Amino acid sequence: MEKIAIFPGSFDPFTVGHESIVRRSVSLFDTIIVAVGVHSGKQPLMSVASRVAMINEVFRNDEKITCASFEGLTVDFCRKVNANYMLRGIRTAADFEYERAIAQINKKMLPEVESVFLLTNPEHTPVNSTIIRDIIRNGGDASQFLPEHIDITKYL
Amino acid sequence: MEKIAIFPGSFDPFTVGHESIVRRSVSLFDTIIVAVGVHSGKQPLMSVASRVAMINEVFRNDEKITCASFEGLTVDFCRKVNANYMLRGIRTAADFEYERAIAQINKKMLPEVESVFLLTNPEHTPVNSTIIRDIIRNGGDASQFLPEHIDITKYL
Amino acid sequence: MEKIAIFPGSFDPFTVGHESIVRRSVSLFDTIIVAVGVHSGKQPLMSVASRVAMINEVFRNDEKITCASFEGLTVDFCRKVNANYMLRGIRTAADFEYERAIAQINKKMLPEVESVFLLTNPEHTPVNSTIIRDIIRNGGDASQFLPEHIDITKYL
Amino acid sequence: MEKIAIFPGSFDPFTVGHESIVRRSVSLFDTIIVAVGVHSGKQPLMSVASRVAMINEVFRNDEKITCASFEGLTVDFCRKVNANYMLRGIRTAADFEYERAIAQINKKMLPEVESVFLLTNPEHTPVNSTIIRDIIRNGGDASQFLPEHIDITKYL
Amino acid sequence: MEKIAIFPGSFDPFTVGHESIVRRSVSLFDTIIVAVGVHSGKQPLMSVASRVAMINEVFRNDEKITCASFEGLTVDFCRKVNANYMLRGIRTAADFEYERAIAQINKKMLPEVESVFLLTNPEHTPVNSTIIRDIIRNGGDASQFLPEHIDITKYL
Amino acid sequence: MEKIAIFPGSFDPFTVGHESIVRRSVSLFDTIIVAVGVHSGKQPLMSVASRVAMINEVFRNDEKITCASFEGLTVDFCRKVNANYMLRGIRTAADFEYERAIAQINKKMLPEVESVFLLTNPEHTPVNSTIIRDIIRNGGDASQFLPEHIDITKYL
Numbered sequence: 044m045e046k047i048a049i050f051p052g053s054f055d056p057f058t059v060g061h062e063s064i065v066r067r068s069v070s071l072f073d074t075i076i077v078a079v080g081v082h083s084g085k086q087p088l089m090s091v092a093s094r095v096a097m098i099n100e101v102f103r104n105d106e107k108i109t110c111a112s113f114e115g116l117t118v119d120f121c122r123k124v125n126a127n128y129m130l131r132g133i134r135t136a137a138d139f140e141y142e143r144a145i146a147q148i149n150k151k152m153l154p155e156v157e158s159v160f161l162l163t164n165p166e167h168t169p170v171n172s173t174i175i176r177d178i179i180r181n182g183g184d185a186s187q188f189l190p191e192h193i194d195i196t197k198y199l
Numbered sequence: 200m201e202k203i204a205i206f207p208g209s210f211d212p213f214t215v216g217h218e219s220i221v222r223r224s225v226s227l228f229d230t231i232i233v234a235v236g237v238h239s240g241k242q243p244l245m246s247v248a249s250r251v252a253m254i255n256e257v258f259r260n261d262e263k264i265t266c267a268s269f270e271g272l273t274v275d276f277c278r279k280v281n282a283n284y285m286l287r288g289i290r291t292a293a294d295f296e297y298e299r300a301i302a303q304i305n306k307k308m309l310p311e312v313e314s315v316f317l318l319t320n321p322e323h324t325p326v327n328s329t330i331i332r333d334i335i336r337n338g339g340d341a342s343q344f345l346p347e348h349i350d351i352t353k354y355l
Numbered sequence: 356m357e358k359i360a361i362f363p364g365s366f367d368p369f370t371v372g373h374e375s376i377v378r379r380s381v382s383l384f385d386t387i388i389v390a391v392g393v394h395s396g397k398q399p400l401m402s403v404a405s406r407v408a409m410i411n412e413v414f415r416n417d418e419k420i421t422c423a424s425f426e427g428l429t430v431d432f433c434r435k436v437n438a439n440y441m442l443r444g445i446r447t448a449a450d451f452e453y454e455r456a457i458a459q460i461n462k463k464m465l466p467e468v469e470s471v472f473l474l475t476n477p478e479h480t481p482v483n484s485t486i487i488r489d490i491i492r493n494g495g496d497a498s499q500f501l502p503e504h505i506d507i508t509k510y511l
Numbered sequence: 512m513e514k515i516a517i518f519p520g521s522f523d524p525f526t527v528g529h530e531s532i533v534r535r536s537v538s539l540f541d542t543i544i545v546a547v548g549v550h551s552g553k554q555p556l557m558s559v560a561s562r563v564a565m566i567n568e569v570f571r572n573d574e575k576i577t578c579a580s581f582e583g584l585t586v587d588f589c590r591k592v593n594a595n596y597m598l599r600g601i602r603t604a605a606d607f608e609y610e611r612a613i614a615q616i617n618k619k620m621l622p623e624v625e626s627v628f629l630l631t632n633p634e635h636t637p638v639n640s641t642i643i644r645d646i647i648r649n650g651g652d653a654s655q656f657l658p659e660h661i662d663i664t665k666y667l
Numbered sequence: 668m669e670k671i672a673i674f675p676g677s678f679d680p681f682t683v684g685h686e687s688i689v690r691r692s693v694s695l696f697d698t699i700i701v702a703v704g705v706h707s708g709k710q711p712l713m714s715v716a717s718r719v720a721m722i723n724e725v726f727r728n729d730e731k732i733t734c735a736s737f738e739g740l741t742v743d744f745c746r747k748v749n750a751n752y753m754l755r756g757i758r759t760a761a762d763f764e765y766e767r768a769i770a771q772i773n774k775k776m777l778p779e780v781e782s783v784f785l786l787t788n789p790e791h792t793p794v795n796s797t798i799i800r801d802i803i804r805n806g807g808d809a810s811q812f813l814p815e816h817i818d819i820t821k822y823l
Numbered sequence: 824m825e826k827i828a829i830f831p832g833s834f835d836p837f838t839v840g841h842e843s844i845v846r847r848s849v850s851l852f853d854t855i856i857v858a859v860g861v862h863s864g865k866q867p868l869m870s871v872a873s874r875v876a877m878i879n880e881v882f883r884n885d886e887k888i889t890c891a892s893f894e895g896l897t898v899d900f901c902r903k904v905n906a907n908y909m910l911r912g913i914r915t916a917a918d919f920e921y922e923r924a925i926a927q928i929n930k931k932m933l934p935e936v937e938s939v940f941l942l943t944n945p946e947h948t949p950v951n952s953t954i955i956r957d958i959i960r961n962g963g964d965a966s967q968f969l970p971e972h973i974d975i976t977k978y979l
Contacts, residue, residue: 463811765917
């Protein structure tokens with residue numbers, strides 16, 4: 044059976060920490076779909092289309108990695124793309140509690156999809172999108188926290 | 200002295216986890232008042248009246264358990280109904296930190312009311328109202344996370 | 356039905372934090388049995404008999420509170436004394452994780468006994484027996500962390 | 512080299528816990544600047560000017576302690592006032608995870624500024640501005656959680 | 668490249684929680700080696716040989732799953748068996764902190780081996796070998812926490 | 824008043840993480856005494872004398888940093904050397920809970936000494952002496968986790 048994993052998130056923006064999780068786990072799966080969730084409500088930094096475009100640029104040389112956006116429940120998107128794994132990174136104990144609740148509920152709703160976790164590398168532990176977004180909004184230089192060779196200003 | 204406990208929360212919606220905490224602790228108290236707090240601000244899934252109606256249906260055969268809504272501080276509601284205990288469930292370490300702060304502040308403001316905690320059963324650990332609300336809003340089937348025999352659509 | 360709670364622990368020594376939990380919850384139960392668990396292995400500061408004697412002195416004026424020692428599983432001691440509740444205090448998130456595992460396993464082994472938790476008062480949060488034991492062993496003055504009017508040297 | 516620390520926060524309101532951190536660390540530094548961050552978005556309880564005025568009243572007899580407001584990134588404010596330290600208090604493990612991410616990112620952006628932490632005294636552990644703000648908004652008496660001799664109603 | 672994972676642990680005893688992690692992840696790998704670490708020091712409940720025998724019985728019908736014991740560093744055992752993944756289960760935030768440190772150190776020592784994590788199912792969260800060992804040592808019935816159809820008394 | 828800080832610990836062995844905390848905080852104090860606590864009980868990897876010798880080598884060019892060993896309570900050692908600060912590093916939320924209890928108890932016993940904390944740099948988060956000791960005992964190469972230019976074999 045083909046191993047299809049989705050890597051769901053808001054990715055506003057996609058950081059060097061996200062990139063690292065995908066690259067470290069690519070050998071585990073046949074396909075990884077970076078899945079940009081569309082949430083109404085809070086004002087995003089980047090449009091969904093910009094996020095998808097930027098992620099596609101990051102992985103433009105990786106045939107196994109694609110990017111798509113989705114609305115609604117993550118389990119419904121898994122059904123739609125025939126994913127059998129969800130991939131997530133965990134940085135801290137606070138992340139862990141949240142990820143556990145989500146993974147256990149998803150497992151109850153769609154038992155055939157397994158959630159698989161990698162722990163972020165130490166140097167990526169403090170990198171989270173909320174902090175990075177705040178730096179960019181205040182005109183700071185966030186390039187060290189973003190994938191290499193990516194010019195975020197092209198996507199804002 | 201009569202033992203009156205309130206079980207305060209938003210209950211948007213009231214889940215199978217909430218129900219379990221109330222049922223497991225009913226023998227400790229003479230009366231448990233499920234107290235639906237009214238918070239302005241974020242857009243709720245269910246109206247306060249619907250939440251009270253649903254909770255009343257869940258416990259329609261339990262004379263010791265009633266439901267009411269309240270505005271303002273929980274300690275003021277305790278004074279109003281002569282409660283001497285607050286009952287709360289704790290699922291995770293993240294919950295714990297928040298519950299501890301609230302309980303300790305309440306104790307400072309109203310020392311004669313004691314906060315009593317039960318820990319959720321393992322199978323209810325991931326069930327929290329935020330996740331369940333998200334499932335319902337996206338058209339998913341959340342019935343396994345709600346009290347048995349309750350048709351949530353009647354209350355939306 | 357009579358409400359009998361055990362308050363199990365090592366109590367080497369019994370601290371002002373333990374005392375507070377018992378006193379704050381005494382109105383909830385008809386009887387509280389402070390249950391000193393006998394563990395082989397690590398070298399204790401106080402003998403089990405000394406711990407029982409000291410706890411009895413602390414509560415000598417409280418008819419509802421007794422003290423006993425026990426060997427073996429806590430659930431077996433509950434069966435022996437017909438307890439229907441276990442009482443525990445929680446100080447920190449680290450405590451919480453441990454207490455949750457124990458309570459959930461006990462619930463699986465003896466479903467009719469419910470574990471009930473109080474959170475320690477803020478000033479007692481740092482008081483744990485390991486640290487207090489270390490102070491006493493090194494000749495420090497630990498009296499502010501022990502029940503009032505108790506002379507620990509009588510029990511060493 | 513002069514030791515200049517900023518103590519950044521929202522301080523809506525400034526609590527007895529914040530005051531304690533500043534007073535306990537004043538001997539470590541030549542100057543402490545309590546730095547009120549201006550955030551757009553959520554509706555504050557107190558205006559920024561009121562917060563600065565209240566903090567100035569609290570420390571009116573302390574020459575080493577001043578107060579200022581700032582917009583934008585905390586590292587940029589450090590540069591502006593030549594601060595070489597950031598001072599922060601930590602209450603709980605949940606605080607810790609957040610503080611660690613912020614401190615590590617700030618260190619990456621401005622390596623010459625060191626973040627220094629004190630842990631709150633036990634009695635201040637549950638005091639956080641969100642809870643205190645909620646008490647004040649609901650007409651409760653929060654004076655025991657605010658600096659002594661401060662009449663908050665003057666600043667609302 | 669063949670995907671070989673080791674699942675290292677003490678497994679004293681191997682529980683229903685361990686079994687679940689292995690079964691849920693078996694489709695991810697070509698081979699899973701349950702690797703029983705030999706630690707001097709604390710007195711075990713079961714001999715290493717008994718642990719291996721019991722685990723072999725649990726997975727006697729699963730060709731992809733084998734069991735072996737090892738001494739020394741886990742990274743050295745990975746080198747010996749050409750493993751490219753380490754598999755671990757995480758139950759709680761307390762587990763998480765420990766697992767993260769181990770995984771990050773292992774990654775530094777042997778970068779080509781990736782640690783992959785599954786989170787335990789809710790009902791297995793409280794099941795840890797220390798508690799189960801304590802039940803067995805005190806003559807309690809731990810069968811509900813052990814793999815089905817396994818008679819632990821054969822292995823003690 | 825002279826600012827004298829002790830940096831207490833077991834330091835078995837002293838790691839690159841410990842070194843970083845001392846170097847990052849040296850500008851805050853007039854003197855830092857690295858204080859090697861002597862604990863009976865568990866079998867150490869290095870003798871106390873070796874640990875002191877190694878730490879003295881690490882800081883041989885830093886006049887403000889000295890090293891000493893002590894027995895008994897840390898607060899008693901503070902009194903002996905007239906320290907007015909204790910310096911500690913915190914890596915994780917698990918560390919935090921322990922450090923908080925120790926710091927708050929020390930503050931109760933010796934209020935004039937303040938505990939000051941730095942958070943470890945991200946790359947040092949997983950480095951703890953227990954894991955490093957285990958690597959060395961099993962013949963692994965731990966040099967990347969130890970202070971630069973230190974040959975640990977000289978001290979074993």
